[in-house]
Amino acid sequence: MSDGIRPHTRVALLTLTCIGQFMVLLNNSITSAALPDMQRRLDTTLTGLQWIVNAYVLAVAMLLLAGGVFADRFGGKRVFLGGMAVFTLASLLCSLSATVGWLLAARILQGIGAAALSPASLALLASAYPVPQERIKAIGQWATFSGIGLAVGPAVGGILVEAFDWRAIFLINIPIGVLTLVVGARILPDRRNADAPPLDVPGQVLALLVVGTLTFGLTEAGDHGWTSPLILSCFGATVVLLALFLTVEARVAAPMLPLRLFKHRLFTVSNAAMTVVGFGLMGSGFFFTQFFATVQGHSVLRAAMETLPCTLAMVVSSPYAARIAARFGFRSVVTVGLVLAGTGLVTMAAVHANTPYANVWWRLAVTGVGFGLTMSPLTGAAISSVGPREGGLASGISSTTRQIGAVFGVAVLGAVVRTRQEHGASFGSGLNTAFLTAGVVTLVGGVFTALWLVRQQAPVDDAPETTRTAASQSTVSRS
Known part of the structure; x- marks a missing residue:
């Protein structure tokens, strides 16, 4: 091959990157199974679980x-192995945590490792599979492992917690991480992109402060009160920080979030959705x-x-979403998906302690099918709205907006539950209101896409020559 990588090395590289992404997604969903045990053993509140x-x-x-x-500038191998090392160490620290505070610190460290590990794995795949068709197939396998990690997380977590306790969901990462580090150090190619753009440090810091401050306000509002000075200060600080962030991004040479992309309606609407x-x-x-x-006592x-x-x-349902969208268009598939998901969540608002499982599982299935139909088409819509040289950046932003939505979802719905309990x-009953809220928001999203999600636009090719390619297709992960 022209890139000098042997076929068996490619197979090993694909395996390692798939394992890395599997761990990232597994830790997104495995935690949910351990929350009741964490609450009991760590003596924490709903806010602590959030x-x-x-x-x-x-x-x-x-x-x-x-x-x-970082994967572009310093090489996929270094960032992948560095991310895996941080992720593995953080998993050990999570398992050793005796208080919620230490666990939170370890979870942040674990997230830092995952944020390096995920895009670096795709950078390695992109360099190891230069032939487009082979690359598409490899990324498809990588995405499949993402879905498997997400799907088996609750079951694996339930088994581990039942056999041991919540600490086991983090300990399982350690042998896998160590093995990946040993093998990866031997076989992964070390390549860099000399034309990679510099890191937008001011933008990165301000973005973290904006989302972090808003998340703190939403999460803590249930405990402190929505009109308390602390919470109102958080919301006020969010507005100021957001204005600073937009000002910085409009002026720096290589912004982490090029505001000109939002001139394209398809890009803006797809990311909002x-x-x-x-x-x-x-x-x-x-x-x-x-x-x-907790409610049904299982x-x-x-x-x-x-x-x-x-x-x-x-x-x-997710693998079929892109094919259906190619035939019927982004708007139809995404709108149907959001309506299905919203309907499933609204029906979950009617379940209670005595509702038999036969009358619950189908509500969850409808919700899952709906969300499965949305993610791939929305990513495709974001990518198709920009120039070909910025497709990677667009998909990375799409993944980031989904993660931000997840943060807000946990924060807002948790606040809804606590507010109901305070009354x-x-x-x-608080959970019923939370499910109803999530369903209504999702249904409104369906109306929004039905009205505003347009077909592919012809973007103005004003993109710079360099782009953040590695951050790219990390959106393929279904976190």
Whole structure:
């Protein structure tokens, strides 16, 4: 081959990158099964559980594009192995945490490792498979592992927690991570992109502060009150920081978020819809296991297994979404998907402690099918709205907006549950309101895409020669 990589080395490289992405997605969904056990053993509140989930997701969301830039500048091998080392060490620290505070710090570190690991794995695949058709096939396998990691997370988590406790969901990463580091150091090629753009440090810091401050306000509002000085200060600071972020991004030479991309309606609408997908999917998924374990009183393992219809339906429907969109257009498929997902979530608002599982699983399945139909077409819409040299950046931004939506979903729906409880409602009634809220937001998203999601536009090819290619197709992951 012209790139000098032997066929058996390619197979090993593909295997390692798939394992890395599998771990990233597994840790997105495996935590949900352990939340009831974490709450009991760590003696924490719903707010603490929200932060345990959001600490990881927030770190990934805010650093994903930066991870792609680092992979370009310093080489996919170094960033992949560095990310894996950080991820593995953080997993060990998570398992050793005795308090919620230490666990949150370790989860942030774990998210930093994942944010480097995910885009670097795609940078390695892109260089190892220079032939377009072979590259598409390799990325397809990589994406399949993403879906598997997402789907089996609750079941694996339930088994581990049932046999041991919540710490086991992090310990499982350690032997896999060590083996990947040893093999990866021997076989992964070390290549860099000399034309990679510099990292937009001011933009990166401001973006983190904007989302972090808003997330803090939304998450803590239930405990401190929506009109408390602390929460109002957070919301005010968010507005100021957002204005600073937009000012910086409009002036720097190589912004992490080129504002000119939002001139294209298709790009703007697809990313707004992707935020809704993250909000509804992750926000509601945060409570699925808790409903079965806390409201219906099932074991952790049984509760985790009972959430499978959603993730399995999503994994099964997702591969067909791009094909259907190619035939009927982005708008039709995304709108149908959001309406299905929203309908499933609205019907979840009617379940209660005595609802038999036979009358619950189909609601989860409808939700999963709906969300499975949205992600690939929305990513495709974002990519098709920009020039060919910025397709990687567009897909990276699409992935980031989904992660940000997930952070907000967990924060807002958690606040909804706590607010209902403060007014005398039970935890189960609070969950019903949260599911209803997620469903309504998702249905509104469906109306929004039906009205505003247009066909591919002919973008103005004003993109710079260099682009963040590695941050790129990390959106293929279904986190």
